Amino acid sequence: MFTKQSLVTLLGGLSLAMAQTTTEEYPSLAEIRAAQATVQPYSPVSNVKGLAFNRFVNIWLENTDFDAAAATEHLPVLAKKGLLLNNFWAITHPSEPNYCASAAGDTFGMDNDDFHQIPSNVSTIADLFDTKNIAWGEYQEGLPYPGYQGYRYPESGANDYVRKHNPLILFDSVTEDALRLRQIKNFSSFYDDLENHRLPQYMFITPNMTNDGHDTNITFSGDWTWSFLSELLENDYFTKDTLIMLTFDETGTYEIGNNIYTFLLGGAVPDDLLGTKDDTFYTHYSVIASLSANWGLPSLGRWDCGANLFSWLAKKTGYVNYEVDTSNLYMNETHWGPLSDDDYSEYYAGWPVPTTDASCSAGNGILSTVKKTYEGLTATFNYTTPFPYDSRSGNNVGVKYSRTLKNGKVESGTSE
Ligand SMILES: *[C@@H]1O[C@H](CO)[C@@H](O)[C@H](O)[C@H]1NC(C)=O
Numbered sequence: 105m106f107t108k109q110s111l112v113t114l115l116g117g118l119s120l121a122m123a124q125t126t127t128e129e130y131p132s133l134a135e136i137r138a139a140q141a142t143v144q145p146y147s148p149v150s151n152v153k154g155l156a157f158n159r160f161v162n163i164w165l166e167n168t169d170f171d172a173a174a175a176t177e178h179l180p181v182l183a184k185k186g187l188l189l190n191n192f193w194a195i196t197h198p199s200e201p202n203y204c205a206s207a208a209g210d211t212f213g214m215d216n217d218d219f220h221q222i223p224s225n226v227s228t229i230a231d232l233f234d235t236k237n238i239a240w241g242e243y244q245e246g247l248p249y250p251g252y253q254g255y256r257y258p259e260s261g262a263n264d265y266v267r268k269h270n271p272l273i274l275f276d277s278v279t280e281d282a283l284r285l286r287q288i289k290n291f292s293s294f295y296d297d298l299e300n301h302r303l304p305q306y307m308f309i310t311p312n313m314t315n316d317g318h319d320t321n322i323t324f325s326g327d328w329t330w331s332f333l334s335e336l337l338e339n340d341y342f343t344k345d346t347l348i349m350l351t352f353d354e355t356g357t358y359e360i361g362n363n364i365y366t367f368l369l370g371g372a373v374p375d376d377l378l379g380t381k382d383d384t385f386y387t388h389y390s391v392i393a394s395l396s397a398n399w400g401l402p403s404l405g406r407w408d409c410g411a412n413l414f415s416w417l418a419k420k421t422g423y424v425n426y427e428v429d430t431s432n433l434y435m436n437e438t439h440w441g442p443l444s445d446d447d448y449s450e451y452y453a454g455w456p457v458p459t460t461d462a463s464c465s466a467g468n469g470i471l472s473t474v475k476k477t478y479e480g481l482t483a484t485f486n487y488t489t490p491f492p493y494d495s496r497s498g499n500n501v502g503v504k505y506s507r508t509l510k511n512g513k514v515e516s517g518t519s520e
Pocket residue numbers: 140143144145246247248249250290291292293
């Protein structure tokens with residue numbers, strides 16, 4: 105007799121078989137049409153209570169400097185309805201390594217927008233969520249069918265969907281699992297899931313290349329954001345106990361530090377913080393760490409490990425965030441790694457080894473599969489610092505950080 109789980113696995117295996125050819129960079133139109141006719145979206149539902157929020161909606165726009173976003177008609181108005189994260193930093197340039205970082209806590213040296221398939225022994229936030237069956241999903245505008253793995257769609261003409269803006273599709277640990285693939289859906293599924301009250305507890309939302317400002321500008325993406333969110337903010341099902349984050353992958357200017365305009369909205373923003381600014385130092389890695397702290401999940405043992413937590417969440421867990429002296433911080437290049445093209449980082453074939461024994465900001469240890477896979481190996485970087493740096497290239501070496509613990513003890517350090 106089949107258990108429910110093995111039946112699901114079996115059915116998942118069947119649709120994987122049907123979708124197998126689509127790991128190609130440019131599948132044929134016939135393959136795309138065949139998959140469109142067969143692959144169904146999958147929308148698991150869960151209700152795992154978090155310390156500070158029960159749902160997290162991560163919305164990313166493209167390539168805009170902080171000041172340019174702050175000067176738009178709509179974004180500051182939206183920020184005023186919630187909490188502006190004034191000191192939030194992207195990880196590097198160009199786009200894809202930032203999306204990658206949001207899912208796996210590392211860039212793996214990626215300094216390009218190439219077609220990458222990251223080996224299955226690299227864990228992601230999907231593995232963190234699965235430890236507690238927290239439903240997750242992605243909504244990628246213009247994705248032709250759930251789990252499409254091609255480089256872009258349509259494959260020619262004006263840009264609509266692009267793979268480089270799809271975090272979880274980069275990982276074999278996701279794409280080798282048919283059920284997980286089907287949780288990567290398009291905007292029609294978003295509105296279906298919204299209407300049927302089956303949105304996941306974590307979702308990543310990528311508007312198309314027009315709406316996210318990539319092929320247009322911040323006026324256009326700001327207007328898109330306003331129209332996308334206005335209706336949703338009136339929807340009690342959507343906003344209840346929810347944190348909605350609007351951020352950017354990176355700044356448009358490469359020569360500056362990479363501080364990006366970011367705000368939080370929704371029913372989970374504490375009343376006393378509404379309309380205020382938070383000066384705490386955050387990065388895209390802080391989101392992973394905050395998700396872990398919120399739901400009692402382990403760390404990936406990568407740069408999420410030492411990342412600061414959302415300030416009021418940190419108060420609840422007792423973690424004390426670091427202050428970072430950002431005057432010489434340039435999060436505009438990444439450390440060496442196997443996904444580098446030798447453009448802004450150095451190519452090196454080895455995959456960075458995560459930490460398996462550090463104590464991380466979220467306070468729930470390291471994911472057990474990470475511990476098992478990398479047991480006995482030395483961590484490649486010092487993942488307990490609140491920002492990434494690389495001693496070999498000198499990237500962000502010499503940056504000072506400190507914090508004052510509750511007993512008055514000051515802890516300070518310099519990346520070296
Ligand atoms: C969105 O995905 C569905 C299948 O889930 C598909 O039928 C539809 O054509 C897709 N929409 C777009 C705009 O590609």
